[in-house]
Amino acid sequence: MAAPKEPVWNIDPHTRAKHAILRRYLQAWMPILARGRFPEVMYFDGFAGPGRYSDGEEGSPIIALRAARNQHIGPEVKLRFVFIEKNSSRADNLKKTIKNFDIPENFRIEIGHGEEFEEAFNRILLSYGAKGLPPTFAFVDPFGWSGVPFSIIKKIMQYQHCEVLINFMYEEVNRFIGHQDQVNNFDRFFGTRKWQAGIRLSRANERSRFFHNIYLGQLRKGANARFARSFQMRNQNDAVDYYLFHATNHIRGLARMKEAMWKVDESGEFSFSDATDPDQLVLFEKEPRYEILRNQILRRFTGRVASVGEVEEFVLAETAFRERHYKVQVLKPLELAARPIIEPVGSPPNRKRGTYGDRSLRLRFRSILP
Numbered sequence: 001m002a003a004p005k006e007p008v009w010n011i012d013p014h015t016r017a018k019h020a021i022l023r024r025y026l027q028a029w030m031p032i033l034a035r036g037r038f039p040e041v042m043y044f045d046g047f048a049g050p051g052r053y054s055d056g057e058e059g060s061p062i063i064a065l066r067a068a069r070n071q072h073i074g075p076e077v078k079l080r081f082v083f084i085e086k087n088s089s090r091a092d093n094l095k096k097t098i099k100n101f102d103i104p105e106n107f108r109i110e111i112g113h114g115e116e117f118e119e120a121f122n123r124i125l126l127s128y129g130a131k132g133l134p135p136t137f138a139f140v141d142p143f144g145w146s147g148v149p150f151s152i153i154k155k156i157m158q159y160q161h162c163e164v165l166i167n168f169m170y171e172e173v174n175r176f177i178g179h180q181d182q183v184n185n186f187d188r189f190f191g192t193r194k195w196q197a198g199i200r201l202s203r204a205n206e207r208s209r210f211f212h213n214i215y216l217g218q219l220r221k222g223a224n225a226r227f228a229r230s231f232q233m234r235n236q237n238d239a240v241d242y243y244l245f246h247a248t249n250h251i252r253g254l255a256r257m258k259e260a261m262w263k264v265d266e267s268g269e270f271s272f273s274d275a276t277d278p279d280q281l282v283l284f285e286k287e288p289r290y291e292i293l294r295n296q297i298l299r300r301f302t303g304r305v306a307s308v309g310e311v312e313e314f315v316l317a318e319t320a321f322r323e324r325h326y327k328v329q330v331l332k333p334l335e336l337a338a339r340p341i342i343e344p345v346g347s348p349p350n351r352k353r354g355t356y357g358d359r360s361l362r363l364r365f366r367s368i369l370p
C-alpha cells in the first residue's frame, strides 16, 4: 500500500491489529511502571499521525492516552506524552482530536508539530541531561524506512527502563531496497551495511527472512536489548506485510507483549505469528500447538536439572510461547507420564505432583524417549 497523501486516511485491518496490540500492551505496561515509583514515565510516539482515521477509528496517540487514563495511575506519577508528527495538517488534526479528550492533571502532552522523529528525540534526550530518559515506551510507526535511523533506537535502548515497538514496513522496504538513491537511507535504517547482501536474494521468503534477521540482530547486538522479538503480519496474498519488533530490557515487558500478541489473534480476524525463530514460525492460535513447545523444552533441558524459574525464562525469552503455556500443558504430562520424563529433585513432601507454583523447584529432565 502506498503511503496516503491526504491528512486523514482510512484505517486498514492490519493497522487495527497493530493498534489492538499497542492498546493491550500499554494497558499492562503503564501500571507496571507507575507502581515502580518512578516520578515520571514517558510515551514517545515518533510517527504520531492525525489521531483519528477517516472512519473515526482512534490513532496511536489517543490509544495511548486512553490506555493510561483507564488505569487510574496515581497523581504522584507524571505521565509525559510526546507526539511527533512531521506533516503539519496531520499535527493540526491531532491537536484538535486531543482537545476533545478529558485529560487528567498528571498528564503532560506535547505535540512536535512539523518536527521529525530524529531531531525531536535528540531534543528531548538532551533536555534530560545527565540523568537520561525516564522509563519510556517509544512507538516507532513510520510509513516506510526513511527518518528512522537505527542510531536513535540504540540511544533509546541504552536506558534500562526504556523500550521500543517498531513497525518494520517490510512490504515498502522490499519494494525500494534495490534503489540506488535509497542506499544511504537503508544504511541508516539498519545501522549497518550488512543488508546490502540481501538485494540479490530473489526467493520471497529467503529475502524477507534475511532483512528481518539483520534488524533483529541489530536490536540484540547493536542496541544491546536484553530481549528482542518480532511478530509477523501477513497480507491477503500470504506475503509478509509488516513485522513488529519489540525490544525491552525487562522480562515482564516481554511477557506482557507476548500476551498482547496472543490475544490479538484470539479474535481470529488476523493472522499473526511469532517470527523470531526462522525454523519455527508459531502462529498465535486459540489453541497453541503445545507439541512445539514441548519439543523445544526437551531439546533445551534433556539430561539437565533446571528450576521452574529457568524453564519459564527460557519459554519467555527463547520461544514464541507465554508463561502460562508450559506448566499444565507441557511439564505436567511429562511428570505424570507412565514413564516420567521429568522428576522433581528434593521437592517438599507435601508438594502436589504436576504443580509448579514454586519457581525454585528443581526438575530433572531425564534422557529417555517417551
Ligand SMILES: C[S@@+](CC[C@H](N)C(=O)[O-])C[C@H]1O[C@@H](n2cnc3c(N)ncnc32)[C@H](O)[C@@H]1O
Pocket: 046, 047, 048, 049, 050, 051, 058, 059, 060, 061, 084, 085, 086, 087, 090, 115, 116, 117, 118, 141, 142, 143, 146, 147, 148
Ligand atoms: C503510519 S503513520 C502513523 C500512524 C499512527 N502511528 C497511528 O497508529 O495512528 C506515519 C506518520 O508519520 C508521519 N511522518 C513521516 N515521516 C516522519 C518523520 N520523519 N518524523 C515524524 N513523523 C513523520 C506521517 O506524516 C504519518 O502521519
